[in-house]
Amino acid sequence: MESVEFKLSLYGHGFDDRWPKCRVLVNDTEFFDGVVNGDLDVNFTVDLEDDTKNKLIIDYYNRDFKKDVVLGSDGMPVKYTAIYVNNLEVDGINLAHTPYTNSYQEIYEPWYLEQNRDDFPNPRREDMQISWNGQWILEFTSPIYIWLLENL
Numbered sequence: 001m002e003s004v005e006f007k008l009s010l011y012g013h014g015f016d017d018r019w020p021k022c023r024v025l026v027n028d029t030e031f032f033d034g035v036v037n038g039d040l041d042v043n044f045t046v047d048l049e050d051d052t053k054n055k056l057i058i059d060y061y062n063r064d065f066k067k068d069v070v071l072g073s074d075g076m077p078v079k080y081t082a083i084y085v086n087n088l089e090v091d092g093i094n095l096a097h098t099p100y101t102n103s104y105q106e107i108y109e110p111w112y113l114e115q116n117r118d119d120f121p122n123p124r125r126e127d128m129q130i131s132w133n134g135q136w137i138l139e140f141t142s143p144i145y146i147w148l149l150e151n152l
Contacts, residue, residue, distance in 0.1 A: 004144050005045045006056070009087035012036025015070075015079040021062040022083055022130075027054055036083050048142040058085065058136040065111050082131040090144060098151050099138050100126055107134035 012020045014037065024032040024042050031044040048054055060083050070079035085103075088095045105124040107113065109132040112120055130136050141147045 001047055001049055002143055003045050003047050004142075005089075005091050006031075006043065007087075007089040008042040008056075008058075008085070010036050010040045010042065010058070011084040011086050012038060012040060013080070013082045013084065014068075015081070018068050018079075018081050020060055020068075020081045020083045020130075023057075023059040023061065025055075025057045025059065039086075048144070050142055052142050054140050054142060056088075056138040056140065058083065058130060059134075060130045060136070061133055063109065063131075063133045065109070080131065082129050083136075085128045085130070085136060088138075090148065093148060093152075095148075095152070100128055102140075102151055103128075103136060103138040105130060105132075105134050105136050107132045109133040 006026070008024060010022075012035070014020060019035050019037045021035050022032070023030055024044075026046045029046060031046070032042045063081060068081040069077050072078040085099060088099050103125075105127055107122050107124065112132050112134075113122065
């Protein structure tokens with residue numbers, strides 16, 4: 001078993017009293033549940049069994065399509081809510097672009113799921129902005145240093 005330290009830097013974009021909420025989990029263990037209003041650091045340590053597949057999950061769950069997006073006269077959003085994954089460190093190692101190239105998002109927003117998959121792919125890849133109810137997922141294996149060597 002190994003203990004792994006995570007430092008996750010998020011940014012919550014919102015307006016008025018509308019701000020995104022999310023949960024941060026590794027596998028089924030929750031480390032944060034709350035509002036992301038501007039910059040937020042979520043730091044935690046998790047114990048991982050050796051030779052296991054794991055998931056870091058950011059679950060954006062409170063988006064209301066009718067209240068959290070304001071469209072301008074051109075039909076484009078002028079106000080919206082979203083969560084940005086700004087940075088991720090594992091055991092003091094900055095993962096840089098690794099989360100971008102190795103993560104995906106599973107969207108569960110009903111409106112999104114009704115759309116054409118060519119225009120609204122699911123899962124979404126190479127996307128550090130979480131703008132729909134859904135989960136941003138980074139899969140990794142333990143021991144973490146082997147995974148880091150293979151993915152950095």
